[in-house]
Amino acid sequence: MATTIKSAAVSHVGRIRSNNQDSGYAGRQLFVVADGMGGHAGGDVASAIALKRIIEADRPFASAHDAEFALQSALLSANGLLAETVFDHPELTGMGTTATALLRVGDHVAIAHIGDSRLYLYRGGTLEQVTVDHTFVQRLVDSGRITQEEAAVHPRRSVLMRVLGDVDANPEIDTAVVETEPGDRWMLCSDGLSSYVSDDKIEAALRSVPSPKDAADRLVREALDQGAPDNVTIVIVDVDTTADSASSPPVTVGSAAMPLTFESTAEHKPLRLPTLLLHPLKAAQHEDSHFEPESDEYLRELIQEDKRRATRRRVAWLLAVGLIAALIVAALVVGYRWTQTRYYVGANGSTVAIYKGVQQSIGPLSLHEVFEETSIRVDSLSMFEQQRVVDTINADDLDDARSIITRLDGGTG
Template identity: 60%
Template sequence: MATPNRAAAVSHVGKIRSNNQDSGYAGRDLFVVADGMGGHAGGDVASAIAVNRIREADREYASASEAEFALQSALIAANSLLAETVFEHPELTGMGTTVSAMIRVGDQIALAHIGDSRIYLYRDGELKQVSIDHTFVQRLVDSGRITEEEAMVHPRRSVLMRVLGDVDASPEIDTWILDTQPGDRWLICSDGLSGVVKNEDLATALASRDTPRQVADKLVRQSLDAGAPDNVTVVILDIADVAPGETMKDPVTVGSAAAPLSFSTEAKPTTRTGRLSSLRLHPVRPATGPTHFEAESEDYLDELIEEDQRRVRRRRLTWLIGIIVVVVAIVLAVLFGYQWTQSRYFVGASPSGNVAVFQGVQQNLGPISLSHVYEESDVKVSELPTYDKQLVEQTINAADLASARMIVDQLTNVSQQ
């Protein structure tokens, strides 16, 4: 049986970006987040075009399978519209966008995903990422070459392998259907949130009894507290039988899609063919903030993998050199320390019970003695007066070897009296 939706959508430009290239939508049954790439060349335009086109799919469906097909079709249509826009506006070449979207149909949800925005499900106290990042580092994680923790700080973490844009006429889009149940809380977000806020903090925020809008605001604040180097967009959907809070009576659009486009996306007459540009690398290097890239071909992927292997080799070499330096430093410290101890002398009782000159110091390093008998006299410690006997047994420090021999001579004279 279908249950009411409670949802919210929030977007923030962040602390470094000069414009918001994210777009979000929370409708009656459709929920979308798009993260544009292309910097000032059109990242905001790309996400806005995609969300404006995809939100046309916000209607009732007879089944989740029908909704899944509609979502896939909407994303492909958005991809075509982006390519047409670049064709008519060459200055936008290289723009693209990630898209993570879902449609609620009764007790099921149809999902579609491309890029590195994410879809999470919080259920029964556990947070699960249900989408898979289409990034270079995710391939490294999947192949076991790096860990999730290493992926968070990997220098190529923003290299996208799949996006909507002018690079592929038929992009590969992940679609699937999942069951829902009352109490589920769904989160769709751009990497401006998932890239800076840890999973345990996401889970803590989603576990609260706050309304979706309060939770969305809290997550955005956490990103801002962490520096917010990128735009942040959050869409929250609650599955609940009866609960206080928002019900999506009116759709909410946030981010760049909430503002009018600065140019018309209608096709203009042209004599050029409608052929898409060939696959290519579009590095985006804004003055500040993280950068999105789009990987274009297997050759480039091989190049990235080789570069990562070189980076791993350099890191291992650095660690090896560091370990060698530390070991050498320890060995030198031990050698110099031992040499210093052997420049010291004291008078004490030898194992045979005679007064002797010892070279070294009285301390031991575990089972290793730092002193040894240098010269042994014929004087028995037991024949010395009580006071002198105690001094010898406790050892008598000497400034040098000559001083130690002088002490032994004095003790010899005492024993003969």
């Protein structure tokens, strides 16, 4: 049964922010949410730059795995663009953005994710969080040091371990390919929703409101009812099977929908590393906006994250080298076995012999050996045949080589 996409994207500045640092996109097959950070001077710029690069991937792909690679490449390219922008505009130092993207190819979707924006799947009455937050407290949860309930109220829950920006030249992007089914409802959102509206309320809205736009608007209202100090951006995607359904036109919301402008500010000072990984609003809720950890736990975890990333890259590099080496060895083995199916006639000292293999050698490895010796002396042959034997006579197979010997022997009788 043919399926189409119905989607909607909405973004709200929230009740406290003066500008919207989120960006969202609902395209033909691609859907993205990016949540910028870095203060008033940079968060909106970061999410807009990243989103405008990522939406270049909104095009057909031959397979979901091709789309997965394209999404990963788009996020890494966006990371490079942000670093270049900071280089040209030092006042934007410390800006960054999360990015969560979904790209549909047939009955599969490719996913790319970094940061704490989220992707949810509502299927068959059940809501599932598909992505994993790249936050300090999520790392504590994963290691068993705190519970999910404690994470929800942890004072450092806004600290990100991975972002796009000028923090890491080669950030690790989570990617996956999963199947999608008719009736699935996918939702991407910034943490302005997930941090203030419970999963139960999100599930209720996705279950009870058929229209993607109406469901997104209801969830924005839920966030506003909770105070919604942060920007709220939601993209909802329905996999539809109705005969009269039509794909929604592309929509861009948030800072990416506005003209991209930024100017140098003399008063703006570069932020220290821990602040770069904080959502600016939530950082401002602490007395010290430059966040110095009360213990060394955060810095230890950040160091461990760098070590884990370096280990993963080293393992990936070793696996790639091992695979290349294995392919080279396999090619050599196959090539050598092929040479041992070939035969030729040549001189073995003063007599004629049948050789197995080919005339070449690879370094010290000879690719030929005497297979059968004969009593035919080379100097007993005509000058023409002598030259042929010295130059070697290729044979189609062993029988052909023996036929050549028979002809040479007859010529000397």
